[in-house]
Amino acid sequence: RRRQFRIPLAMIYFGLAYVHLRNGRTETAVPYARQSVEILEPLNTWQLFLDQGERARVVCRALLDAGEESPFVAEVMRRLPASSGVEVVAADTAVRVQCLGQFRVFAGEEEVTQAQWVSTKARDMLAYFVTFRRQRIPLEKATADIWPEQDQPGRAFHSALYRLRQALRRGDGKTKFVQVKSGEYWLDGAQFQIDVDEFETAVAAAARAPQEEAAQWRQKAIALYGGAYMNNLLYYDWVDAERQRLEEKYLQLLAAAAADEAQSGNYGAALELINRAIQRDALRENFYCLAMEYYAAAHDRSGLLRCYQRLTQELQEAFGLPPSPHTEQRYRQLLSRV
Template sequence: MTGGTVRPVKRLRVRTPAQPDQPFRLSLLGGWDLHADGEAVAMSSSGQRLLAFLALRGRTQRDRLAGVLWPESDEHSALANLRTTLWRVRQRVQGAVISTSHELQLAPLVTLDVDGLLAAGRYLAHQDSTESPADCAEIGRDLARHAPLLPGWYDDWVLTERERLQQLQVHALEVAAERLVQSRHLAAALEIAQAATEVEPFRETAHCAVVKVLLQQANPAQAVRHYQRYERLLDRELGIEPSPNLRDLVRPVLARSRA
């Protein structure tokens, strides 16, 4: 780094601890967990979903929120459920939710683990990022450690947000791997590319990144084995084949072996 430039990696740590003036910490990655001033807070299922939705979707109109959280209830009953849930949440964590007559949102006093993932993912995915290879690998490793969003929750809005976060996460890891390849840090590139395949096992671009790194490392046999494992996975789980783009990467190696 040159001339007193502030290194952004320190501001983008994936695990962002709560600050003294932010007593509420809500974790959604790997499971729902809430702490207030360092103490764990128990919450009903409806309270958990209320806070999780506001954390992921931001400020929301009351009627829309009620309809999403209680889809099988009529509007009057859903709004009544929302009022009761909000009252109970406030008994547990006073000040965590800001409300008006029409809208609800989380207070700025609530820190979210999801924000760390978003910040790191967007930073890595930014094409003009100029971090050093060591910083790129460090942010990538931190990003890869994140667990899925709210595992075991199958609400439609959760599935949508889980997919969105996974796509950002794996795309950022692919970008990091490519930058590490360009700087000839191939061992770190392979580690980050393999992490991308673990986040999203069916994503072909992630497997392409692994194969490309292995070929650049002069490990053609490992590249073919990785391709064949992915090929079997697609056939077993989805009944499809890898695309020509991925097959073309290993075709020269297979042709030489047959010759």
């Protein structure tokens, strides 16, 4: 708290409150929940609670039952979607889903294998509902997206759904993982821990936090980004939009983190970060401009020359065009100083 790392501290208090509530220790949970709210309420960062979904409902209800009259808690409860009626599972029994990089699924400590999926379509169906986890999907749309080559894929859909549930089945086997009502299907989000949610929580926290704390959140988000979204499912069009959206967030994080390092005079670290962004998008001219600024600040003339030469080559090969006049002018200004 003294060093202004308030948001991570608040979420630790939130986590402790939830764990104590799960274990029936309401008298110790409520003080932790109050401390979390006391930190976040002045910052108006109720979105951090909303990102916790049903866990936030559990914690906020405990506060309300304890007589807490907080506008923050009231706002969180107002904005939370209607309860699914499904109890939130403890973290150690949730299904853990990795989407950043290869799509992988873990039940407990064990990865769900191809033999357990039986059919690749069962795994792909889970990837689909994870991608659209905030929507209710009509059967017709889901089948058209997952089986675009089939005219009547209804039987294949229900077969894959059965195999999905069997692959994830634990305990009494009553959990459905994908819910259905009136012909619409949706992911039972309370049963899953998804790395994208953790990544986006860190991104959102960075956007709201003071500068020093924001830099810490950006570094956490960068560390969480394990690669392009579901990069082993390149054969589905419905993955593309989410992949591009998250990749853009990651690129902007790299640029912002590079600026953090440059502001502290750590030009080597700034260049490492911005060059990672360039490696992922070699045609983003503004990234080269940032890199040239950092090379110049580090008095690295050869690095500055190489950076501009690479930009020129990439643009020529892709579009047959030179860098913009503004970029060329800035390059010559920097070159004259180094």
